Amino acid sequence: MQLTVIGTGYLGAVHAACMADIGHDVLGVDVDSEKITALIEGRPPFYEPGFDDVLTRALASGRLRFTTSLREAAAHGEVHFICVGTPQQAGSLAADMRYVDAVVDGLVPHLPASCLLVGKSTVPVGTTARLTSRIADLAPEGVRAEVAWNPEFLREGFAVEDTLRPDRLVAGITSREADETLRRVYAPMLEAGVPYISTDPSTAELVKVAANSFLATKISFINAMAEVCDAAGADVATLADALGHDTRIGRRFLNAGLGFGGGCLPKDIRAFTARAEELGVGPAIAFLHQVDEINERQRTRTVALARQMAGGDLTGRRVAVLGATFKPDSDDVRDSPALAVAMSLHRQGADVRVHDPEGTANARLAHPELRCSSDLLTVCQGAEIVLHLTEWGQYREVDPVKLARVVRRPVLIDGRNALSHDTWRAAGWTVKALGRPA
Numbered sequence: 001m002q003l004t005v006i007g008t009g010y011l012g013a014v015h016a017a018c019m020a021d022i023g024h025d026v027l028g029v030d031v032d033s034e035k036i037t038a039l040i041e042g043r044p045p046f047y048e049p050g051f052d053d054v055l056t057r058a059l060a061s062g063r064l065r066f067t068t069s070l071r072e073a074a075a076h077g078e079v080h081f082i083c084v085g086t087p088q089q090a091g092s093l094a095a096d097m098r099y100v101d102a103v104v105d106g107l108v109p110h111l112p113a114s115c116l117l118v119g120k121s122t123v124p125v126g127t128t129a130r131l132t133s134r135i136a137d138l139a140p141e142g143v144r145a146e147v148a149w150n151p152e153f154l155r156e157g158f159a160v161e162d163t164l165r166p167d168r169l170v171a172g173i174t175s176r177e178a179d180e181t182l183r184r185v186y187a188p189m190l191e192a193g194v195p196y197i198s199t200d201p202s203t204a205e206l207v208k209v210a211a212n213s214f215l216a217t218k219i220s221f222i223n224a225m226a227e228v229c230d231a232a233g234a235d236v237a238t239l240a241d242a243l244g245h246d247t248r249i250g251r252r253f254l255n256a257g258l259g260f261g262g263g264c265l266p267k268d269i270r271a272f273t274a275r276a277e278e279l280g281v282g283p284a285i286a287f288l289h290q291v292d293e294i295n296e297r298q299r300t301r302t303v304a305l306a307r308q309m310a311g312g313d314l315t316g317r318r319v320a321v322l323g324a325t326f327k328p329d330s331d332d333v334r335d336s337p338a339l340a341v342a343m344s345l346h347r348q349g350a351d352v353r354v355h356d357p358e359g360t361a362n363a364r365l366a367h368p369e370l371r372c373s374s375d376l377l378t379v380c381q382g383a384e385i386v387l388h389l390t391e392w393g394q395y396r397e398v399d400p401v402k403l404a405r406v407v408r409r410p411v412l413i414d415g416r417n418a419l420s421h422d423t424w425r426a427a428g429w430t431v432k433a434l435g436r437p438a
């Protein structure tokens, strides 16, 4: 099939390459010409495990091309996927829909024939209906452009796997033709047994924000329990393991620590509360404000723990922060809890050095005042406190005996509860973590 994928961020770029990989003829589109040049040359514009292979394969097959022209896109596709960002609006909790609207406004007047527009971005419920009437005003005479919503559930770090082998596909459609078109797009996945849920667009739009809200709530729930554990002298890690054995609850997303960040969970729960207010059902999901607050509080609690370990004053103290990205296996630092803590320590006068295997370039761009390096020993040299804030696999491989020789004082704050505290203590380290007894 002839597909276009508009917006080549990590969602769009991975979707475009994977769609070409399963046999479609794909044109990827973005306004950012640097990004397009990189993709044409087979250089991923972001770090995502496995993406370079699928991109190289798709380009070599001749089924994947890129352009900056929406006019060219209009001529190419029988299905146009909208994959642009919906960030939080400045000064508001709501989502900024200007990029989605700009795609529709730039594409639809040039459509030569009837086609299907399929939104994948996370949007406020009601977007499909709103765009449908916008498109009716913009489409050339005789051209019918239908809108469907097909939310994307991929995780950064697992983007290729999640796109090729999703847990489920959700299609918000208003006609049988749209349903059939989407089933043809995803035929190899459907043959492999991926569940396909066909529903109305509002339900499809809601599935996405409900899923992210549930995940955020699960994380904040366990972090709230960590606060109770701290007050009661109990252990949140054992609590989470014991809860997780109940298959109705499940162990995943019950890792207590610094909480969630990134370009999705925080802004999605905020946009959802803003949309619910508009719909007059704000109180129904008012608990999401608390989910957000609990999450933010873990950052303050981690900084307070560092201050306590520094004897009450961080001024001039050498601090090593391990991790800058919002999660491991990504170079994404958007709303990174690790960087928020690093910045807070810096503002309180600490001499902060940040390590990250892949995220230092983005971290420097976001916070030029922080000293970032991908050399772990340089970052830890002379440190009085080491904070483990993003659980990259390589930190679990660190030999605490060797690291103890490099630092000034062997004090570890494990902000992700992901290191072996017994091993670090046996190597002479004082280890602290939220929700864990000393």
Ligand code: UGA
Residues within 6 Å of the ligand: 122, 152, 153, 154, 155, 156, 157, 212, 215, 219, 252, 253, 254, 255, 256, 257, 258, 259, 260, 261, 262, 263, 264, 265, 326, 327
């Ligand atoms: C999230 C969802 O998991 C995806 O399903 C969704 O498609 C995506 O948002 C999106 O809307 O685009 P992602 O942002 O890549 O994916 O990251 P997650 O793996 O969900 O992690 C989010 C944050 O939660 C990270 O900062 C992570 O460190 C934190 N987290 C996760 C915890 O603090 N505890 C946990 O137990 C799990």
